[in-house]
Amino acid sequence: MNNCNPQKWSLLIASILLLCANINSFAENNKEHKFYKDSLITLREKGKLEDALQLTQNNVDEVIKEFGLSSIRMVIPLIDRGKIRLERQEFGMGAEDFKQALRIMKNSTGWLYPDYAVALNYLISCSLRLGHFQSVKPLIEEVELIFEKTIGTDNINYSHTLFNKALFETLAGNYLDAEIHYFEAIEIAKNKTDLQTYFREYSIYEVYLADLYIQQYRNTEAIHILKFLYENYKNQQLNNSSDATRILLLLGDANRKIEHFPEALFYYNQYEAQVTRLLGEEHNAHAVGITRIAKVYVQQSKLNLAKALFIKAESIYKKDETEKIRRLLVLLDLADVYIHLGNYALANQHLELAKELGSSSSLPLHNILLTSARLNILYGRFIEAELQLSELLNIMERSHMERSEYFAKATEMSVHLNIMLGRVDKAEEVLNREMTLLNTIQLEESVSYFKGLITKGRIIPKKYDDRSVVNSSLIKQKEIKSESYLKGLVTKGRILPVKTKTEIAGSVFKSDTTLIYINELLSRAKILEAKKNYALASELLTNVEDMVVHKFSKKHHVLIEIYQLQGKNLVGLENKKEALDYLNKAINVCDLLNINNDKILYLSIQKAMAEIYMSDNELDKASALYEQINYKSLENKLIKTDFEGDIAYLYALQGNWKEAEEMIISATQERLVFYRETLNYSSEDEKRLYLQKTKTLFDHFYAMIYMKGEESSGEMLSHCYNLQLEYRDFFLTEGQKRKQQLLAFKKERLDQGYPSYLNKMYSLKSNIATLNYMSTKERKEIGVNYYNVMDRINNLEKVLVYAADEYEVATEEAINWEKIQRKLEEDQVAIEIIKLKSIEAKESKYIALIIDNECAIPTIVDIGETNFLETEAYFQYSKQTTPYSRSLVMKSTKGIADPYQTFWGPIQKVITENQKEVFICADGVYNLINLNILKNRETGKFLIEEMDIKMMTSTGELLLDKKETSDEKNALLVGNPIFNENKYVSKSENTRTVVDASEDDAALEFMLDPLPGTEVEVIESSKLLKENGWEVEALMQEKATELFLKRMKKSPKVLHIATHGFFINELPNSISNNELLRSGLFFSEISKRNQRDAKEIYSSEVDGILTAYEAKEVNLDNTELLILSACQSGLAEVTDGEGISGLQYAFRIAGAETIIMSLWSVDDFATQKLMTTFYKKWFETGDKYQAFKEAQLVLMNEYKKPYYWGAFVMVN
Structure with a gap:
């Protein structure tokens, strides 16, 4: 020791002292970190999130002071603070913490650092809650790549990735995939942690799984999970934690979905009290609670209470720029309340603000479309409303969201709109499709079915409380060899197939009294009323009324609609006194709910009452009621003009003819403008149905002409003539224009190398015509939903007309x-x-x-x-x-x-x-x-x-310029189709007639005689035409086909058809009420009808019956003359003022300029002579009308009886 260098010794002593100091410092730091972590856990468990946030803030400040903002040591403190903010539902601020942590790691360790994936997972969770839907998908993929290249997926942090994937799929509406991901996340978390840690950190996965079930109406399962978790939280003294607080909220949601309102309010109030105590009344979490309570109030019709809470919630969200989505949803809730209260201006104001907030979000905002459609219906903008509802229903069907409340509301609204537009059949089809979701179905038990479920990952654990979750990924891979094994798993409760959408809805709605079910029944009653089945509708409404009163009270907003509809039914049943009682009850409910008395709902009830008074000649009562009605400010032109029509008619009944005439003329003119603005892009079928449904105003006008008769004023008579012109122009002239525009569009598209889709629309129309003459059995064999086919036709026609975009309504001068x-x-x-x-x-x-x-x-x-x-x-x-x-x-x-x-x-x-x-x-x-x-x-x-x-x-056709046709003289003559395979022989073999031999539910069959005389007619007429320099094509026997006419590319200048024709006043077993399907011509394919397979007939689009419905699409653009040498080809339905049925109308739309047709079954030989004489005279004079008249006069001299010479008429 003495030999030791003193300098070295001193250095060694100093090093040892420094080492001891560092060891002591490290120990102290560890103690501090452990104390910090334990404190943070304790604060979180007790729900003291304000203190927890302050603790994490202090930690961040200390690290910044010692190491700086960019130090890698900042990562953990930032993640801790972000997690607390996430628990506090401060998603925007939490996201900023995670972004900062990611920036630090990117500039130091790089993105493959596992903590980078941890921070990124939390950022994804915040983004999803903020509605940043599409932007997170690449982030999830990045997290998975990090785990794959570093620590793998068999770790606790990967459970968070699976949770985020589940949350993403939930928002996308892919509930099945979401459920699988939740179970995978839960399984990892349970396997990688102890029980206490699982409940403190990861049981939130099960909370969100329950939320998914609530969205699917699987409320029993959701409540089971939530109550089980809450009991465990209480046992571990975690009932003040943020997760436990969220459970209270979801228990409220689950009970609200099944309309157990007292239970829902109990849990919501508990949630609100806890959040208020922990975070205060101005916090976002508080806004969440009062919004839920307000939703209950809306369902209970406590509209003003709901409004106050929604306003409060919106003011809270408004303070946080990151909470745009939740603020948007509250704005739409407010808009819904204002609609109920009749304040459409405020509703629209809130809707527009919501749209502005939603413009930057990629989240599917179903509420915006739903609210927009509802307001558009109220304002009379039916086309926009229909497009929005169609888009919404399609989005939700693609996303498998048929069990959501939005889907039910959109369906209900679609039914209502279709009834308003006169499409009762379509309304019924929409409702039936929805009601199918309300019926429980039995699961198939075949082994292939269960194997399919396993292959698709549709087998999930049934138990939630036994801590042993079946590994779904292993189940999917398991080799299943026996059916009994699979059935055993189900029987023992080991696995449960994911419920189909029908079962999910059915389990909730079957035999229940929820508002969704009540509204479905109300829609059914509306359809029955529209079909004039008043007794059945009235009985159903009585039952629905009992449900509402028993469940809610006598002042629920649904009762207004029930009472109003009941009033209409009772009028139909001629029980006007009781009808007035129900309408008064509807008014009373409006008053109790403070619904504005100058809005559509209130006014329509008063209008119905006034109409009853008028029909009973109680004119003073009707007049007093109309004086109270402020209809002039209505933006819905349809309803406004209806009011004016009623009041004008009342004036007429009172003898105030000057005021009556001024008002009715003004109203009908305004209505015509409305039709032009709203129906230009409707399909022809939809236009026809809508005009029939909304013709009450015109009924009033014509009734006033009826009352005055020959004493009607000049203004009324002038307007009456103009209305006739306008109405026919609405169909005939516009129909001709539309066809030309679509053909021009088709040519342009084909020139550009793209399909026009016009031929597809024509094919679908042929499909409908073919189905119309089939039996129910044949239709089932084909397996086609004809309502869907008609829907496709209408949709195609509308979008093609939009695409052609040739309409310029404002520039067209009205006809007079x-x-x-x-x-x-x-x-x-x-x-x-x-x-x-x-x-x-x-x-x-x-x-x-x-x-x-x-x-x-x-x-x-x-x-x-x-x-x-x-x-x-x-x-x-x-x-x-x-x-x-x-x-x-x-x-x-x-x-x-x-x-x-x-x-x-x-x-x-x-x-x-x-x-x-x-x-x-x-x-x-x-x-x-x-x-x-x-x-x-x-x-x-x-x-x-x-x-x-x-x-x-x-x-009005006198105003049309003569159509320019080519100088080419070409004619097509069709005659003597093959009918001889029919066994029926008539009493008069020389007469063209048709016998209907069908039964109600069978395919419509016709007994058709051979027509040898028509072959002579065609041959003789062809000879005359050829002699006068015409190019002639003659089709007879097997060549006389429907197919040839449909595919005819070149329009002949003369088309001469000699065959059987028909007009059926009432078509049995019909699939459509379109008049054009009830008249037509027969061709050779009809003879093989019974030998052909129904599917083959349907797919070929040819059955040998060319209906007027199909005839509109035949190429007759250059046809100057059409001769229908067929029995009853000139007949049409005896309608009032419409003139839009029958072959005459159809072939005019197709392009034929002049038409010769018959009104009764025609004698062959007389017809041959008439036609050959006509052609001769025509070639001599060049005047079709004069030639036809002279031919009839020639025949009249030979056959005195008009039967022989007068069957044919020339039109135009």
Whole structure:
């Protein structure tokens, strides 16, 4: 020792002392870190998150002071502070902590450091809660890559990754995948930790699993999990922790979903009290609680209480810029409350603010679409509403969210909208699809079914409380060899197949009284009422009313709709006194709920009451009620003009004709503008149904004309004529334009090398027509949902018209009678026949409006009562249309209707002697008669001999320029299709007629005679055409096919079809109420109908029946003349003022300029002679009308009876 260098000794002593000091410092630091961690755990367990946050803040400050902001030592303190903020639901601030920690690691250790994955996992959890949905997917993939390249996935931190994946799939609506990930996360956490650590740190996974079940309406399972966890928390003195607090919230959610409101409020109040005590009343977590309580109040119709809480919650979220999504959702909840209260302006204001907040979010915001659609319906913007509901339902179906409350609400709204638009069948299909989700189904027991579940990962553990979770990944890989093994697992409760969406809904809704189920029943009642099944609807509403009153109270908002609908049903049942009682009850509930009395719901109830008073002639009561109604401020033009129509009619009943006429004319003009603005892009079917559904206003107008008759004012008569023009223009002219626009769009698309989808729409229409004539059994064999097919047709037509984008509504000048007048010569008149009805349709009559080139206003002619014209008069007329009738020369006319005097006499009286050319548009029974065959007893002449009667689809067609057709003279003649395989033989082999031999539920079958005479007709006509330089193609027998006409690329200048035609007034077993499906022509394919497979017929789109529905799409763009030499080809439904049914209308849409067609079963030989004579005269004169008239006169000289020469009419 003495030999030791003193200097070295001194250095050694100093080193030892320094080492001891460092050892002591390290020990002290460890003690401090352990104390810090223990303190943090204790504070979290006791729910003292304010103190916990302060502790983590102090730790951050100390590390910054000693090591600086960028030190790697900052990572753990930042993660700790971020975790506390995450527990405090301060997701934005927590995310900033995790981002800072990630930046430090990226600049020091690099991104492969395992703690980088830990911080990234927490950042993902915050982002998902903030609604940053799509941005997290690459982050999850990055976390998985880090674990794969470093410590692997068999560690506790990877459970957090699985939890985030589950949360992501939940938000995406992929509930099955979410459930699997939750179980995988739970399994790792339980295997890698002790019981105490699991409950303190990782049991939150099970809490979120329960939340997933609540979203799926699996509330029993959710409550089981939550109560089990809460008991364990209490046992471990963790009941003040943030996780335990969240359990209280979710127990409230689960009970609210099944509408156990007292229990829900009990848990929500516990949650709120705990959050308020721990975090204060201005904290986001407090806003969460009061929002939930407000939702209960909405369901209970405590709307003003709910409004106050929503406003408070929104003010809390507004202070936190990171809480945009939760603020957005509260704004939409407020909008919903304001809609209930009738304050649409405030509702719209909150909706717009919500849209602004949601513009930067990638989260699927179903509430925005739902609220937007609801307001659009209230404002009368039906097209926008339909598009939004369609988008919403499609999004949720793709995301398997059919069991969500949004889906139920969207379905209910879709049913309501379809009923409003007149599409009752579609409404019923939508409702039936939803109701299917409310029925429990039995799981299949086949081994292949269970293997499928395992392969897809659809087997999950059944037990939650035995600490032994089945490893789902191992189950999926397990070799299953026997069915008994699988059944044994289920029987023993070891595994449970994930419930299908139908079971999930069914388990909740079957035989229950939840609001969703109540609303489904209410929708069913609406459909029954729309179908005029008033008794059944009324019975159902009585049951629903009992449910609501028993469950809630007598002042629930649903009762308003129930009472209002019950009132409508009772009016239908002619029990008006009780109807008024129910409507008064609806008003009382509105008043109790403080619903604004100037909004649509309230006003519509008052309107229904006033209508009852008017129908009972209690005009003073009706007038007093209307004086209270502030309808003028309504933004919904449909409802506003309906009110004006009612009030105008009331004025008329009171004798205030000046005010009545001014109001009704103004209202109908405004309605027409509304139609133009809203229906231009609707499909034709939807347009037709909507106009039928919303025609009450026009019924009032025509009822006022009916009341005044020939004393109607000039303004009313002028407007009446214009309405006829507008209505037909709405279908015919616009239909023609639409077809041309779509064809132009198709050509442009094909030129660009892209499909136009137009042919697909035509194919779908052919599918519908084919299905319409099949039996129920055949339809089932094909397995096609025809409602879906019709829906696709309507959707395709709308989007194609949008794509063509040729409509410029504002630039089109309205059509009117004065413009027609300017087209008329001195010897010409134009006539619109109109069938008028009284408002209750118990009385009706026919009038004619006549204009010439000098009249100041249209002249009105009262033709006669409908009942007489359509029965006795038509019966006398029809005697001339059979070959067996005797002459109509009568010795005595007393008591017998003279068809000439009945149908033409009143008109003849106002036409001057020099007015010999008459353009006439028929309506009602006039569609069934040929005016030319009416015989004037005084002169002994038929009308064809006295005047030039020119039938028109609309007198508005006088304004159309003559269509330019090519100079090419080409003709297509089709005749004598193969029908001889039918065994039926008629009594008159030379007559073209059709016998329906079908039963109600069978395929519609027709017994069709062969038509050898039509072959002669085609051959003779072809010969004449060829002799005059025409290029002729003749198709007969097996070549006379429907397929050829449908695929015809080149439009012939003349198309001559000689075959059987048909018109069916009421089609049995029909799938659609479209009138165009009830008339058509037969071709050769019909003879093989019974030998062909139903699926093959459907897929080929050809069954040998070309309906008017399909005929619209035939290429007749260059067709100057169409001859339908077929029985009943000119018949159409006797509708009132529509003129949109039958082959005439269809072929005009297709492009045919002039049409010759028949009104009754035609004699072959007479028809041959008529047609050949017509062609000869046409080639001689160049005038189609004159040639046709002369041909009929020639035939009349040979066959005296009109049956032989008068069956055919020329139109346009």
